[in-house]
Every structure is written in C-alpha cells, then in structure tokens.
Amino acid sequence: MFDLDKWQEIFSTIRKNKLRTFLTGFSVAWGIFMLIILLGSGYGLENGVRDQFKGGAVNGIWITSGMTSKTYKGLQPGRQVKFTNEDYSLVKGAVDGIDLISSRFWIHQDNTFAYKNNYGNFTISPVHPDYGEIKELEMLEGRFVNDIDLAKYRKVIVIGEIIKETLFKAPDTIAVGKYINVAGVPFQVIGVFHDEGSDDEQRRAYVPVYTAQRVFTGDNVINQVSFTTNLGIDKSNEMLATITRQLAAFHSFDPEDQRAINAWNKAEEFERTMQLFAAIRLFIWIIGIGTIIAGIVGVSNIMLIVVKERTKEIGIRKAIGASPASVVSLILQESILITGFSGYIGLVAGVFLLELVSKYMPPNEMFANPEADFQLAVSATILLVISGALAGLIPSLRAARIKPIVALRDE
C-alpha cells in the first residue's frame, strides 16, 4: 500500500492544482467540522441536562405530600395531605422490590449553624439511613446516619462540604466528633459528604429523622418518602400506582388526583430524556453525514476531472505496463489522501473549537462540557477513509477503463 513513488506522484498532481485541491478539500473539511461541532454540541446539551440528574440515584422514586385538587367522597378540594411516620411504614409495606427507602421533612424555622465564632445558615434535612445511598452521597469523612442513631434518637449530624468549610475554616480540620450548634441545639458531627449535584446540595446537613422530629417539630409529620428499586421502569411505575392507591385510600383522596401527592419517578424521566438525546444524536448524524456526502460528491467530481485531464498520462502508463489495478489504486489513493487530510483538518478545527468553548464557557443547566470524545474521532476518521474511497471509486474505475490507444491518439 505505501509506495513512495505513488505518493510522490499524488503530491505532484496536488501541487500542480492547488486551488482545485483546496476547494475540494474545503468541502470535506467543512463537512467534518460541522459534524464534530454538531455532535459536540449535542453532547454538551446532553451533559448539561444529565448533570441535572446527578446527585441522586437515577432509579429513585420520590413521593411528596401535596394538596388535594378534586372532591372525593364528599370532601372538598384544597385539603393538605399530611404524611406521618405511618405513611413511611405504609409505603415500605405496600409493595415488594423496594431497595432503599427513606422519609424526609422540611424544616423552615431557624437553621443557624454555629461552631465557635463561625456561623452560617444551612438546610437541615431529617432522613433515614438509606437516604445517603439514594442521594448517592460521597462520604469525605466519617459515616452517614445509621439505624442506631435513629433508634437512640442520637443528636448526630452529617454536614455538606460547604458547611464544613464555613464552620471549620482550616481545611485540614477533622470535623467528625466536634459538636456544632444547630438552631441552638448541639449536634455531634459524624460525617462530611460531597454531593455531585449543585452547590445547594453541599449546604445541606442530614440528621436522623426521629431525632429531628423530637428536637424541632415535636410531632411525627414527614413531607416526603423516597425509595429506589432495581426492577426497571415498567415495574416501578406499577409499584408507584399501587402505593398511590393505598395512600389515596389511607388519606381519602382521589387516586386520580395529581396534586394530592407529587410522585416523581426519576428513572422514567431520565430514560425519556436520554431517549430524546438519542434521537437528537441520530438527527445530528444524519445531518452531518448529509454534509459529508455533499463533500464526497465534490471530491468525486473533481477526481473525474482529474482522470479526464490525466487520460493521456494514464494511457502512457498503461502502454508502458501499468495494470488496471495499479491505475485504480493511484486514483483511489489520491482521493483518500485529499478527503483524509482535509477531513482531518476539519476534525482538528472542530475539536479545537469545542475545547475552546468547553474551557471558556461556564457550564449551565442546558449546556456543559461539549466534547468530541475519542470514539467520535475514530468513527469520523473511519467515515473519512470510507468517503475518500467512495469518492475515488467511480473516477478510478473510469481511469482503469481508459484504452491506451485512445489516450495516446494525437489530438
């Protein structure tokens, strides 16, 4: 395949026709450039949205109490549905297949955190031990809330990274074991965590749910039950329906009432979003390949002209002993060289632009880290070689059919 003489011949024809080669190459380079930009942006969009799903298991289901919006059995709409610890038990017992489960409630009152002379306002989230796994927290220090903490109503707290930074200024301080004041009540720090989600998630502190009920509210109200299941989307939707029915019966609301409880099956949403992105990616590939096909047609066209112009030369070669195969490979390799090289330029330019955007554009909800990954670059390269071969195929076959006597006939 590699043959210095052949390459020298290819280069010499390219050198003689700089403008023509440039224009042809440009169309291919542009095609690949657009493909990379489109795909990279597609990934950026996907990354941005995927980030929103971070911080929490994607197979999680979240049920939050709400307010009824329909009359039911003579009851007026607008009733507040109040979850208690009983609802936690109800959900837990309603269906099989629950992997992790936790309840949670909101605390709206004073939430000043203090350690020595450092203060801050953060969110207190009372939870069950499973919550750490549901939320996929990464423990930087210590441990998460456990069952004994819960059973013994221990006043222990797991704090987010930012809380630790705020309260314990020095970064190398060990927070575990220290007592901090939360709304005037001393809690012992048992862990520090990092959450993949937004900064708000690092401004959170988790405490055992029963402890919090005793210390802060004095009742058994909860706001939310969340659980995970590994049984797949169809099954999890079934589970959610069963749970909704039982909760509806228990709290006397219409099971069809969308507002009485707010149920969110993250797996379903995640899958639907990912399907959307798969569709977008497919669409982008179609557009990109369409652009490249335009480039291929351009190269093919140029190569036909090249063959026409070189008819005489090809005739001479054949008279001297060039086989049809060697003529085919000569034209084919030139075509692959032009498409391959210019496509590579487009590839590099595209990746460079994406890197630039990725570096200087702050990630936001909709768009983060546009990237052209290795796999993409490899597929684009393969695509290039194939398109070069395709572009050169017809011209080279035509070249091979040139009869030397016709080519050498004096004009």
Added chain:
Amino acid sequence: MIELRGIHKSYEMGSNKLHVLKGIDLSIKEGELVSIVGSSGSGKSTLLNILGILDTYDQGEYYLDGKHIKNLNETKAAWYRNQMIGFVFQSFNLISFKNAMENVALPLYYQKVSRKRRNIVALEYLDRMGLKEWAEHTPNELSGGQKQRVAIARSMISKPKVILADEPTGALDSATSMEVMNLFKEINREGITVIIVTHEHDISEQTNKVIHLKDGFIEKIRINTPENILANV
C-alpha cells in the same frame, strides 16, 4: 519473433463497419529493422497497435516471441507490454511533471524495481543517449530531439524484445530525424527488433525491410540491400 497470420480488424463507426486490416500475414525475425509504410488510412497504425498489444484483432493469429497473443485480459496485456515491448511515439508521450530520469525509469517501476536501483539504470540509459546532464529536467525544458531520445531510453530500459516506433521522427526536423534514426540502428545492432511506422521515404529507406500497406493489405515487402540503401542516401 513476430508471426501474424490472417489478421483482420474492423472498427464500428456508428452503424458503419470500417474494415481496416483485411488479412495480414507477416513474419519478422529477431534482430530485424523493419519499417511499415503506407498512406494514411492504410492501416499501418492499427497494425502497430495490434503488434504492441494495445489493441485486439478480430480474426487470425498473432505470436510474439512464441507466445500466442489473443484474448488477453488487461493485466496480462500490460505485463507483456512491460516485459517484451518498448514504445516510441511521434508526440513523445513523456509524463510532463516527471523529470527525464523518472520518465525513463517508469517501466521499471511497474516491474517493482526499487526507486534507487531504477534511477541508477535510468541514468545509464540517459548517458548512452548523451542526456546525462538533462536528467533532472522536465520534458518541457527539452528540445524535440532530446525528448525523443528520452522516450527511446524509456523504451529500452526494460530490455524489450521489440521496439515499436510510431512515426518517431514525425515531429522532428530532418537533422534530428537522422540522429534518432542512427540511434534506432544502433539499438538494432544490439539485436533488438525495431519496427518503425513512417510515411517518410528517407526513414523507411534506412531500414532493412520495408512493408508497404495499402487499403488493409500488404501491397509489397521490399528488402533494402546495402547497395540500394547507399543509392538512396
């Protein structure tokens, strides 16, 4: 060396059929210097193309160095051309973007001779043609006579059995034509068969055997003895 028996060739010209060669019987022995003459349309170029395996024939038999040349595929034909035949054309047919040395070396490229080796051999042949200093020049920097000498060097480099020349002096002035003819005679003295198609009397008279073609037939074959060559020059 060359045996032709009852060669017929016709071309389709739209709905018409043009019968160009109407039964050619010809025998050329190794080491002969032959010319083929005739008016235009007599079929001399067609005959040369068939001899050079550049074209096929419809009927008859053609043996080249004992090999039956018939129904060859293109790859095989290319190989025979490369191994056994050297071509010299009226319009030189050098590749314009290659220098003289590379042009001469080209047949060896198709014999898979290494670049270095074939350039050395090409230089030797150019030297014999007195063109060593012009090796790095491209054809458009050479005069007509020089170009034809490069073409002759190219035809010889693969040590062919036969050199076919189609009007080799057609584009040259008479002095240069004589130089070129002298080269052909010199090559012929080395034992290579040389067949020249020409319509110039001066040229054909310098060959040993003159084949006259007329309307697709061999009209006559004249042997030039040294005496009548002398008489003609």
